[in-house]
Amino acid sequence: MPDELLTRSGAAGDTGQEAGRPVIELADVCRDFPSQPPVRALAHVSLQVGRGDYLAIVGPSGSGKSTLLNVLGLLDRPTSGHYRLDGTETTTLREKHRTRLRGERIGFVFQSFHLLPHRSVVENVMLAEIYTAQPRAGRRGRALAALERVGLTHRVDFPPGRLSGGERQRAAIARALLGGPSLLLCDEPTGNLDSRNTEAVLGLFDELRAQGMTIVVITHEQEVSERAGRRVRITDGTLLEE
């Protein structure tokens, strides 16, 4: 495994990535939706996720899991409270910087993979770099290294449509890994997989975890949450450690 996937690029390497510092620090975060009636999707959520943690967020439908993930992924802003990512206070950041931080620090893994059907696997992975400051040179090599990490070297030039569900999710994970994020944010990553492919993806998470990757997984599958080192339950927007 090449070193460059574990070390961060210099551009973002200045803010609190020392081992001791938590990757995620949520402090008293609320997220209110001004709908009729108004909904408090997150209620005074405080959470710390250390480097190398493997956290599962569980909870029934409508409890606020996706809202929490959106806040963690800088796709949404909390109504109140603070969120530090890698030591950077994000709630007061300009949109431009949040977007940049999102691209560089967070790797998303979605339930429905979100692979572009007309691109090959390696092209899909390479996509993760085009909005970052990474130079174009060596991009394919870095993408191939990420694919090697997820065990997909035999499928690099396939279109996603010819991959199994498990392979597709591994391709998506390779894309999330490219650029060496601080955090993998996974929303129901095995929701579309059968048990055998679920097992393969969970095995991959175990490996990444062993390599020091920080992983946050939203799931309602016990099989998945049991593999995580740590579990939190969210009920009606309130977080409880298990």
Place this chain on the structure above:
Amino acid sequence: MDVRDLIGEAVAGMLARPVRSALTTLGTVLGITTLVVTLGVAATAGNQIVGRFDELVATAITVEVPETEHVPLVEWDAVDRVTRLRGVVSAAALAEDKDQANLSVRSNDLVDPARVTTQRLTVLAASTGLPEAVRGRMVLGRFYDAGHVRRGDRVAVIGDEAARMLGVTRLDAAPAIFIAGRAYTVIGVLGDVRRERNLRSAVFVPPTAGRRFGLRDVSRVLVNTDLGAAELIARQAPAALSPGNGDMLQVVAPPSPTRARDQAQEDVNALFLILGLVSLLVGAVGIANVTLVTVMERVAEIGLRRSLGAARRHVAAQFLLESTLIGLTGGVVGASVGVVAVVAVSAAKEWTPLLDVRLAVAAPVAGALVGLLAGLYPAMRAARMEPVDALR
């Protein structure tokens, strides 16, 4: 974001649905083709028209004199009054008899006893200014003059084509021709006729001679004017030719040269320019429509790109570039088809194709512009999308 990546993404987006993209370009192709063909053919045709008009037609006036029972409408000496008008270069009166258009003309047996020399030729009585009036020149001998006319000499001038048919090649032996059995001395051969070219095979006699076989009254007056004077002379000539009865004469005058050219271009242009612009508009609406549909279909892709760090402007730029590329493709194809069409039309008409290089460059640019404008709204919609909603 690197511009090469942006272009790469836009091209990939366009090629992801090649048939749709190709169909989307059609409106632009049609519009640009129409515009290029219109402007190209108009320029080419306009060039031809201008060339011909400037040379001849713009300065040529013909006055037709209807037949009357008693007093002729135009006397033979009236031509002198026309010639004196300011702006008139030359003028000549002709008498043609429709019934006796073709008379039997035989050349002197002495010329060449061996060949058949009897021909049916047009015989006209013409005033002395004829060679200039038909913009020809005497290739042999001379034209008859006022003296010949006054004396009623039996002399004739023949067109070069008539000379060839009658076997007249030289005049030093004073060859005679027989018109309706009467002998006339050929004193000149008129050639290089550029106006009324059918007169090359005619025989001309002085009005006093023509009277003998029924060519009595002036039936037509040919007038040549200075460039730009045709319009004025066309108004003045009838009164000069036939004081008091000018309105009975028919004047065939050319449109003024600039009008002729402008009109030729305008006629072609106005209609087809509108057609082309309408096609372009339809093309733009088509691109806008399809791009909007594409945006809606690619909501998840937009969400993904935002999650990968794409800013709103990156998303907007990609869709804008995709629609611009579609427009550009339409412009390039349309310009190519248009140029080929202009060359084909020119070849068919034996014109020299006149293709403005600027047009060949401007057409694809226009196509790209159409695509760009058409992409504005869809791109804005794509950029405004919230990533959270797009990923739901």
